[in-house]
Amino acid sequence: MTARPRAGARGFAASLIDWHARHGRHDLPWQRRRTAYRVWISEIMLQQTQVATVIPYYERFMQRFPDIGTLAAAPLDDVLHLWSGLGYYARARNLHRAAMCIAEQHGGRFPRSFEAVAELPGIGRSTAGAILALSRGGRFPILDGNVRRVLSRHFAVEGSASDRAVIEKLWALSDECTPADHVDVYTQAVMDLGATVCVRRNPSCATCPVSATCVARLAGRQHELPSPRPARTRRQRQVFMLAAVREDGGVLLERRPEKGVWGGLWCLPEFASAAQAAYYVRRMLQGAPARPVPLETVEHAFTHFDLVITPLLAHCSGSAGVPDPAAQIRWYRARAPARLGLPAPIRLLLERLAGAAAVQV
Ligand code: SF4
CATH class of the missing domain: 3.90.79.10 (Nucleoside Triphosphate Pyrophosphohydrolase)
Known part of the structure; x- marks a missing residue:
């Protein structure tokens, strides 16, 4: 995580940071008063879920549980009640468990070290990186679904995301692309690019800030990458x-x-x-x-x-x-x-x- 970014990757980050100032999302509820707690809740809610769906849930959750202490002290039923309809309920149970763990083991303060954050229930490497980058400007790469898609296309990474070697390659690329400065803006920018421009179907390459260097676009292969996971029978x-x-x-x-x-x-x-x-x-x-x-x-x-x-x-x-x-x-x-x-x-x-x-x- 301390690798120096290569020149190409630096250009990628700079283009995204510049684009985000003009076209990124700046007014989402979790972008106001960016504390680690508020970012954490938003990152968990946004897993597998669209921003528009998350916003009302997030607002209600914050009203009821404005801080870690309130969440840790609440009955699980209250947490699940506010999560009802959002799906993937293990997320809510883990949030509650993690809040109790922070209260007991970290004096009620969101931990500062990457390792301590990544150890909390329901927080993996990418989510820990996103929380620390967005709330504290820590230089940590992320690799959520949106970022995976952007990097796979921009650097033409072949192979399925279920393949460990492919994932390791994407993590290495994410690390190289993550700048030393303005990490919070870059992190938000790359997530926003994946969510609003480099979308799964019909990416808007004409408005993409990194289209000039995107290998998939130059080869006309945007629709082939990332390689689909093997289909499962439903x-x-x-x-x-x-x-x-x-x-x-x-x-x-x-x-x-x-x-x-x-x-x-x-x-x-x-x-x-x-x-x-x-x-x-x-x-x-x-x-x-x-x-x-x-x-x-x-x-x-x-x-x-x-x-x-x-x-x-x-x-x-x-x-x-x-x-x-x-x-x-x-x-x-x-x-x-x-x-x-x-x-x-x-x-x-x-x-x-x-x-x-x-x-x-
Ligand atoms: S040029 Fe197109 S495929 Fe490449 S990163 Fe931008 S939106 Fe995605």
Whole structure:
């Protein structure tokens, strides 16, 4: 990380810094008062997620958790509640864990050394570099998806990003391109270039500040680079979810295990088959019908598979009890919702139930 930049790489950085002054993004919420904490939260939220989607989540998160201490002291449910709908919930769990770690091991102050930052849960090499470069001007290279695409094209790096040798080459290029001065501006500039100009489909080479030296453009190969990852076959997963509804409008939810899909979030109880759901209803819920009624399916796309949920509606009489008081189970009231992390399709299902007056609130 201390290599001196080569002349070509210096030109690359200088062109980007100059371009950013005129065309870069300067008014994003995390660009105001750039503390390590604020940059950290933005970098995590921006992983796999567009800026426009992130902004309202970021604003709400900062309002509720303005500093590390507040985040560390909050219940995980509060954090997941504000993350609901943003997806990739391991990010939220790691943020919370990292905040507690900073509170316990670093006196509540965001660590200053690269090594200490990179050791925090959910922070890898690129994110640690981005936080320290953007908030403190530390000279650290970054290699997020956008930067990978820009460097792959500009320097015509062949091979898939799943290949370790390719990644190492890109890290070396990123290091060479990272200037000694104005690192914060350069880092923002290269990320912005990837997000707004050198985009995945149809890059705007005509407006690109480094088009004169871009090997891919000169060879007319912008659309071939970076080399695509080998395609994976997409799976479909079918599940059944029990929508058990009490007379007072409560809907039965259970917290999912920490590991796996929607880890730590609250969800309708899930079953592999309708028969398993019916067995659960008979054993656990008072006054419920022998066979719950299937409702319209809900589909949700994850990165590598599609989830198809068949909700099964079962009204319970009286005040059906919580089946297992020790389990992570609760009755959720649509009219007075608790602050819980709910996956987007479950929120949708609960709204549907309430809207159809199936939930008698
Ligand atoms: S010239 Fe085109 S392909 Fe090359 S870096 Fe710029 S936008 Fe990307």
